[in-house]
Amino acid sequence: MVSDQFMSVMPLALDPSLFTFRDSGRPARWWVGIDGGGTSTRAVVADVAGRVLGRGEAGASALNQGVDQAWRHIGEAIAQAGVPGLQLADCALGLGLSGTGVPAQRQAFVAADPGVARLALTTDGFAGLLGAHGGRPGALLISGTGSVAEALLEDGSQRMTGGWGWQIGDEGSGAWLGQQAMKLAQAAFDGRAPRGALAESVYAATGRRREDLLAFCAQAGQGGYASLARLVFENAHDPAAAALLDAAARALDELAVALHPTLPLALAGSIALRLAPRLSPALQARRVEPQGDAAAGALWLIQQRETSLA
Amino acid sequence: MVSDQFMSVMPLALDPSLFTFRDSGRPARWWVGIDGGGTSTRAVVADVAGRVLGRGEAGASALNQGVDQAWRHIGEAIAQAGVPGLQLADCALGLGLSGTGVPAQRQAFVAADPGVARLALTTDGFAGLLGAHGGRPGALLISGTGSVAEALLEDGSQRMTGGWGWQIGDEGSGAWLGQQAMKLAQAAFDGRAPRGALAESVYAATGRRREDLLAFCAQAGQGGYASLARLVFENAHDPAAAALLDAAARALDELAVALHPTLPLALAGSIALRLAPRLSPALQARRVEPQGDAAAGALWLIQQRETSLA
Structure with missing residues (x-):
């Protein structure tokens, strides 16, 4: 039984x-x-x-x-x-x-x-x-602190895209969003980018001086950067933040499409769920509840x- | 005297x-x-x-x-x-x-x-x-292993852009170019990008399996990534490599323009010198020999x- x-x-x-x-x-x-x-x-x-x-x-x-x-x-x-x-x-x-x-x-x-x-x-x-x-064939797109997409194929094998780690990869993850927010804050500090709402929020979280930003980055690690991701969502009215959210959604799109073009796709992780409305219509059509x-x-x-x- | x-x-x-x-x-x-x-x-x-x-x-x-x-x-x-x-x-x-x-x-x-x-x-x-x-007012754009731009202004003060470190910043530097080459190799491994000449060169340098790429990244550090930068120059016939060289030159342009819009600009570091032909005409016009x-x-x-x- x-x-x-x-x-x-x-x-x-x-x-x-x-x-x-x-x-x-x-x-x-x-x-x-x-x-x-x-x-x-x-x-x-x-x-x-x-x-x-x-x-x-x-x-x-x-x-x-x-x-x-x-x-x-x-x-x-x-x-x-x-x-x-x-x-x-x-x-x-x-x-x-x-x-x-x-x-x-x-x-x-x-x-x-x-x-x-x-x-x-x-x-x-x-x-x-x-x-x-x-236990049936399907795909899972995970974006929380890190990001990875995994599929169970019809032949019983597994396939994975992403999951390369927060330092260089994990595009579209919380740590990635936080790193992009910090890069924006650094560029705004230099005058390479406008000091918009997102940059100001990063300064409020980390300090406004060059040494404050450097000190944050020196000790942040994956968790520290992921803690900045919420600032990107909270400042979605700032065009720079909206662009980052769209870039994150595109990165997740790419992970899911390269993983498998048609398998039913479940989402997991707080960032994937928050970015879901920005995913492509093709992915939305494949989406199933886990x-x-x-x-x-x-x-x-x-x-x-x-x-x-x- | x-x-x-x-x-x-x-x-x-x-x-x-x-x-x-x-x-x-x-x-x-x-x-x-x-x-x-x-x-x-x-x-x-x-x-x-x-x-x-x-x-x-x-x-x-x-x-x-x-x-x-x-x-x-x-x-x-x-x-x-x-x-x-x-x-x-x-x-x-x-x-x-x-x-x-x-x-x-x-x-x-x-x-x-x-x-x-x-x-x-x-x-x-x-x-x-x-x-x-x-000792006179002027600007210096440095890109070697890292990148930074510094200026001595007419009032005797200093100004700096970039120099945020290889892990998150140093755009347009050797370590940055190497990181971008690795990200491309990872995307090509996943099927998120074509396996062009640059990606193949990275595999030849690091190994072709997922665990090889992960092992390289785990120990690379600033110097290890900078060692991949020459692959980008050597494969400039690959559109993906050419795009990275152009992106690096744009990043250096942004550092120099944000630093100061008009001061005479000297270049230093092997990457800055190799990227010099790709810098904007406005920067070329400001360029002086150190x-x-x-x-x-x-x-x-x-x-x-x-x-x-x-």
């Missing part, structure tokens, strides 16, 4: 290189989906009929923060779900964890398995893609695996 | 905030100009009639590498000039040193003065400006000070 929601369509044969499996050979009594990032871990616990029994949350489980912490917070998030009698040893875990793309981190995480019945591990991004389209989040995608992944084993 | 070359025009009353002076009260027998950066220190030694007696070179004297090293290399560069009988205690030093803009470094350097007769300290950039125009380098500018500075004391 599987839930109607996910298994009404024949599942894709997913490219095996996208996942790591580990199997104790013991039966599972619970299916668990985990979405783990740099801030928090979210768990959704289901029974082996696919019925959701509870949800929990705990601290970060991004693998670059250490695999012992990751396993500890995963255990806490599952315990938070409050399912009576649940033991980790009886769980089959689907995991979408940030940092899984780094082989050494992935291997260390699997090696530290505290003895779960089974696990299926992928990146948080791919779990988000599985969740958004219920079916579920990354934890739902991770649950789908282990559910599919358990079902294929049955 | 002063040399005709520098003092034939009434010197400007330079803004005192641009310099730090220290005076032992003793007379000087030699005037010395020092240009000190992150790689080397160059000295030019003159007599008190302004006649150049010799030149020398030694290791780095950028203040962020330590003031003891700076003073040691300055002494070595002066000694290398081979002027018979020269004693540091009898020298009046003009110094254009990288890192002088940081107050703590500037103060530490002055405090470590080994006992020279007099010193006048400014940044290497401002010494370059004084050298380029022989009269001297930063060491000559530092010599001019102490010469003017000594003359005004006499």
Whole structure:
């Protein structure tokens, strides 16, 4: 027995290189989906009929923060779900964890398995893609602090555009918008651009002297720049800010079109959602609401695996 | 007595905030100009009639590498000039040193003065400006690894545009051109841009896989990106590369025009010189050959000070 929601369509044969499996050979009594990032871990616990029994949350489980912490917070998030009698040893875990793309981190995480019945591990991004389209082919355009677009193709393979990092890439993301706002403030300071409302807002946030701007940039990092992105939205009446919002939307358009020209497209991340009205009509026509989040995608992944084993 | 070359025009009353002076009260027998950066220190030694007696070179004297090293290399560069009988205690030093803009470094350097007769300290950039125009009003557009434009105005004050650093600014510099080449290679990898000759050259330099490009960016820094700039010039037949060269020239145009609309403009740095043919006709019309380098500018500075004391 599987839930109607996910298994009404024949599942894709997913490219095996996208996942790591580990199997104790013991039966599972619970299916668990985990979405783990740099801030928090979210768990959704289901029974082996696919019925959701509870949800929990705990601290970060991004693998670059250490695999012992990751396993500890995963255990806490599952315990938070409050399912009576649940033991980790009886769980089959689907995991979408940030940092899984780094082989050494992935291997260390699997090696530290505290003895779960089974696990299926992928990146948080791919779990988000599985969740958004219920495991069916589709595309996901994410723009929050960073930006990336990912697709699950009809042949079960994955494709990605963007995601090159905030220092040089992540066009159309929050960090990118904040960097563009700072570049505008610098140009306005020099007299290379007008001192419009957006530039004045940046000065209000960072200081008005050359050394203030330099000091902000020296310590900003991805999060610091992303914190300036809201100034661009708040000053959309300033032509310079409106131009940046349009440029961000164009950059996201390019990511989504290069990713795949026709697949249904879900949006995720606060910046993508705020820029949605500025996306091209072609993208608007492809847009669908995501079916579920990354934890739902991770649950789908282990559910599919358990079902294929049955 | 002063040399005709520098003092034939009434010197400007330079803004005192641009310099730090220290005076032992003793007379000087030699005037010395020092240009000190992150790689080397160059000295030019003159007599008190302004006649150049010799030149020398030694290791780095950028203040962020330590003031003891700076003073040691300055002494070595002066000694290398081979002027018979020269004693540091009898020298009046003009110094254009990288890192002088940081107050703590500037103060530490002055405090470590080994006992020279007099010193006048400014940044290497401002010494370059004084050298380029022989202490007269003028503008200097520098694009090498980084980019900045500086002007000495008729009222003796300084003005600067650009110079915001390679991570977010320095448009039209070598590091900026290299970053744009990498962004193009990333877009071509994604299918967001054609795989032209420039993108192929970047792959040949960094590797063709996503992880190769990510690994290059993770360790590149300013110097690593600047090393890609030559690929843009070498592939100027590729429309994407030509567009980047034009964009770099436009960025330098904007720096120079915002700096000052009419002052005579000298160019410095390998990228500025290579981009010169692409600069606007208005800038071409303002262009002059630099009269001297930063060491000559530092010599001019102490010469003017000594003359005004006499």
